[in-house]
Amino acid sequence: MSASLLAFLKKQKDVKEIEVPAGMPVCQSGDRCQNLNIILCGQVKVYRPVANGRSLTLYYINDNESCILTASCILNDMPFPAFAETTTKVRGLSIPIMLVKQWLKEEPLWQHYLFGLLSHRMVELIELVNALAFERLDSRLAKWLLEQDAIQNMNNEPLRTTHQLIAEELASSREVISRLLKEFEACGSIKLGRGTIQVLQKNKLRSF
Numbered sequence: 001m002s003a004s005l006l007a008f009l010k011k012q013k014d015v016k017e018i019e020v021p022a023g024m025p026v027c028q029s030g031d032r033c034q035n036l037n038i039i040l041c042g043q044v045k046v047y048r049p050v051a052n053g054r055s056l057t058l059y060y061i062n063d064n065e066s067c068i069l070t071a072s073c074i075l076n077d078m079p080f081p082a083f084a085e086t087t088t089k090v091r092g093l094s095i096p097i098m099l100v101k102q103w104l105k106e107e108p109l110w111q112h113y114l115f116g117l118l119s120h121r122m123v124e125l126i127e128l129v130n131a132l133a134f135e136r137l138d139s140r141l142a143k144w145l146l147e148q149d150a151i152q153n154m155n156n157e158p159l160r161t162t163h164q165l166i167a168e169e170l171a172s173s174r175e176v177i178s179r180l181l182k183e184f185e186a187c188g189s190i191k192l193g194r195g196t197i198q199v200l201q202k203n204k205l206r207s208f
Contacts, residue, residue: 009093012099014096015099017091025083027080028080028083029080030080033080035097036097037067039063041090044087048082049083057168069082070084071118132171138183142205159199160196190205
């Protein structure tokens with residue numbers, strides 16, 4: 001989000017600042033969206049339940065981003081088709097429906113922001129569908145570990161996560177993820193700990 005758009009939003013009396021603690025639901029399946037929230041600081045996870053009680057992470061909303069599913073529901077007067085919850089404490093701006101629709105007709109800054117967000121999310125979702133349809137789970141798991149290591153790794157500390165969380169990220173079961181992680185550990189790619197995973201051999205993970 002550009003500095004000029006942020007300044008524009010903060011001038012609007014009907015745009016409210018919000019704060020939400022970590023681990024709180026933001027929107028649930030079937031809800032009617034009354035506002036579009038822009039995250040200034042923090043992270044929100046958007047996911048959908050799948051078979052056997054599992055869930056599939058669609059995308060994360062990070063700093064200066066918003067939820068394109070919420071925008072779509074507002075513009076098409078449809079219920080929210082997924083679930084969204086905070087993974088960290090979130091601070092943001094809440095924009096009422098009336099302004100979301102009005103600015104889409106009148107404000108170039110807003111048009112540019114929403115269309116850019118739509119383009120970004122469409123690429124992410126196409127990549128997700130491609131991975132689910134054509135990539136093996138061990139390949140997706142290796143890719144996820146490398147990505148998280150690049151994001152989280154500070155001072156060579158291990159990743160702090162659980163097998164259940166990874167299963168939810170990859171739309172799999174905890175048992176299958178645990179088995180694959182043990183295979184990765186057996187070949188020396190990673191080291192498993194209690195609630196931690198340390199990446200040891202990035203090249204071996206890339207080979208998957």
